[in-house]
Amino acid sequence: MTITKAQDKGSNGSYELVWSDEFDKDGAPDTANWQFEKGFVRNHELQWYQPENAYCKDGKLIIEARNEHVLNPGYLAESTDWRTNRKYIDYTSASLNTAHAKKWLYGRMVMRARIDTAAGLWPAFWTLGEKGQWPSNGEIDIMEYYRGKLLANIACGTNTAYKAKWYSNTTPIKNLKGKNWSKHFHTWRMDWDSTAISLFVDDSLLNRVELKDLVNQDGTEINPFKQPHYILVNLALGGDNGGNPSHTTFPRKYEIDYIRVYQKKD
Template identity: 60%
Template sequence: MSVVTKGLLLLALFSFNFYSANAQWKLVWADEFNMDGKPNPANWKGEQGFVRNHEQQWYQDANAYCKDGKLIIEAKREKVINPKYVANSSHWKENREYSEYTSASIITAKKQSWQYGRFEMKAKIDTRPGMWPAFWTLGNEGQWPENGEIDIMEYYRGDLLANAVWGSMEQYKGIWSTTKKPITEFNDPEWSNKFHIWRMDWDEKSIKLYVDDLLLNSIDLEKTYNAKDPKKNPFRQPHYMLVGMAIGGDNGGDPSKTEFPAKYEIDYVRVYQK
């Protein structure tokens, strides 16, 4: 058998195996963002105000909109009044009279949730200082982190992250499986100007997190039982999605020299199951 014939046979076998494996997945839900205006309220609701991680942005609905077949999450440098301001308060949600930034985070909680499947997003993220875009999930039941968190994509300070977190013995302190990949390792100076595909393959045995088919993290679900309640595995329950862009906060970095507005552009979000 010639080298050429062997090569063609190997290519045909690879193609058969690839398409056979992917043929098992059936699309069960998607948002293609093809209707201009607000995100579909049957799928999404917006988070409001100061929410988590000591972030600098004020979340508001106006900063998430669909245009030309894409969901745009737009962060702005603009001053908005904090209605929960309390003079001399030590709480981070109350001790700022104003927010200097606005952005959006939209979630599918109490609207759409899934247990297991292939979750996929095609998006272009802003990687400048202070930006913290994310595509992630939380479990429907339980208090964080006992409900489980999966970070299919988050980015800050030069790194892409692919994480999962579950409950430890301490309240509000999680056990993390974390990987970081500096975007400089892609050796593409235009990487941040391009759309990429983030994917999670999740079943009862494992969670695998990818970018552009590159495996970033693999989590064995036999190792993710909550420490306080070893019978509870937060990744064996339905999860809902969150898509948003934070600014600054615990991890995002300093946005003060970044030019705004900043945009996180999502072409689609899809869920497949077998």
């Protein structure tokens, strides 16, 4: 798809479009852009990630959460690992990322999407740094939703492995304009340069953190936001933060109209 000036809401005189996926071709997502996570992955979440739950239709990427009851192929009866001690998979969904294909240092990242805010759902649009162990590689949650609130988060490392220093702001959905807010598409944006990271929804600032405050607190003096990051989009369920989906009817959809990346002109 050729993006017209009228359609291009992310650029201005100082930015130019360097990458996008408009999801215009029906079928599986473009593997030149996206790869899939598989299985139980993080945060004690309930869903089993699999490629079958992501597809493009009518110009949108659909990530679909389903209520399914199948055997966990990795099940180990005596295991103490949450990934392998569950005999059954009760939910499936999808998680996609650009780690194998596309990474960027600084720029403007934009997603137009409609998120489902039913109980237990945990959709996200985020980035991770290409090098380092989490969270010392850096995490930016441009959009994260669970339990009635939007989150705009940035995390760097501490002197304890796998313990993040979070810079987080939350916004209750009920405080956003319109009683049917979640029924509509909205635009999330990150502006990231060598001085700060700013996170927006529909052009309203949700969070801003200066890069000088994001140095890993482990004595290395590494700033994980001065390295390239890749994009992730996923729809999780339950787990550490997502809430209880047991009274939610399925399937449920996270609908993404486009994802675009801009960088400043030389």
